[in-house]
Amino acid sequence: MQTRKRSMYESFINLISGYLLSMGSYAILFPLLGIEYRVSDSMWISLWFSLLSVSRSYCIRRFFNRKEVR
Numbered sequence: 001m002q003t004r005k006r007s008m009y010e011s012f013i014n015l016i017s018g019y020l021l022s023m024g025s026y027a028i029l030f031p032l033l034g035i036e037y038r039v040s041d042s043m044w045i046s047l048w049f050s051l052l053s054v055s056r057s058y059c060i061r062r063f064f065n066r067k068e069v070r
Helices: 004-033 038-070
Strands: none
Touching: 004 038
16 A cells, blocks of 8 residues: 555656646647747646646545555
8 A cells, every 4th residue: 555655755756747748738839829828827827737636646546545445
């Protein structure tokens, strides 16, 4: 069974890689869609969705770990 600390560590590694991937995606996608690309906007959007992703991932992982114990 995975510990809470290990779950959080894995979630943050996922956060960092997802954040960098989304920043690169916005740099490519926004100009293709005719949307003005600004690094600061991209950073805030990426941060928001990354935090949501970490929360979701952590909760789901803890839920399934709890089910394994029972």
